[in-house]
Amino acid sequence: MxxxxxxxxxxxxxxxxxxxxxxxxxxxRVGVEATVPSQGVRAVLLPCGDGEIELLEPLDAEGAIxxxxxxxxxxxxxxxxxxxxxxxxxxQEAGVRLIDKVPRPGLxxxxxxxxxxxxxxxxxxxxTPGGGVASSPYADPQAKDPFLQVIGYRHLSWITTDITKxxxxxxxxxxxxxxxxxxxxxxxxxVARGVRMANAEIELVTPSGExxxxxxxxxxxxxxxxxxxxxxxxxxxIERLQAAGVQATSCAGAGGETVWMLDPTAVQGVQISLRETxx
Numbered sequence: 001m002x003x004x005x006x007x008x009x010x011x012x013x014x015x016x017x018x019x020x021x022x023x024x025x026x027x028x029r030v031g032v033e034a035t036v037p038s039q040g041v042r043a044v045l046l047p048c049g050d051g052e053i054e055l056l057e058p059l060d061a062e063g064a065i066x067x068x069x070x071x072x073x074x075x076x077x078x079x080x081x082x083x084x085x086x087x088x089x090x091x092q093e094a095g096v097r098l099i100d101k102v103p104r105p106g107l108x109x110x111x112x113x114x115x116x117x118x119x120x121x122x123x124x125x126x127x128t129p130g131g132g133v134a135s136s137p138y139a140d141p142q143a144k145d146p147f148l149q150v151i152g153y154r155h156l157s158w159i160t161t162d163i164t165k166x167x168x169x170x171x172x173x174x175x176x177x178x179x180x181x182x183x184x185x186x187x188x189x190x191v192a193r194g195v196r197m198a199n200a201e202i203e204l205v206t207p208s209g210e211x212x213x214x215x216x217x218x219x220x221x222x223x224x225x226x227x228x229x230x231x232x233x234x235x236x237x238i239e240r241l242q243a244a245g246v247q248a249t250s251c252a253g254a255g256g257e258t259v260w261m262l263d264p265t266a267v268q269g270v271q272i273s274l275r276e277t278x279x
Contacts, residue, residue, distance in 0.1 A: 008156060043055065055268075109132040159216055
């Protein structure tokens, strides 16, 4: 059974460079790290509310993960499962294309990967905590006073050309239920519908006209593309971030709330939007 969004992963040139952004900008601290030769990475997990952020440093400077890092963006998304082995069997019986037919050890526990062409264009990891690779605490230097204090995920945005089809895949394969009516954000040129996990919503978006969504779809195709984070001390944090030279632009989100979007080139190519916490 799928429960929560375990982590969202991105590729960085070095773990130290990636940690510096997520720690000093967003107030996240590393939980564990490990080198995973079978996956060709050094990896860390940073707790983020009820989920985590995973940073990947390629071990092979010419390999596929390093090439992805040059392009940037969300490398993969991980769903937590109570039984990843049973999940992989069920998916295989349903005709889903898998990278792993049996679980293997990873930093998130016992894991298996689903091919990106099977579900919405993004590499999908399934993980059952426990039974993973040996990890160790990260030797993290004393953190600076962060610009912002991230409380956790608000939602993960996932661009698709067919929202109904993708929502159907999430429902049929993982038991995720749709929540709420569709909504439009004219400033971003999107129409969206959502499916709910225990700790976050997955926002399925498609272009409604010209704008960010159409540009992103044309440039990169379908897949997970943006992460909305809830932030405490919102106004002060944005002001400090901008004073440090980080490009941030505001727009009105669904329901009229103010959304600040950061320059993705500053955060491993991931489009980060910041929302005032409702918790």
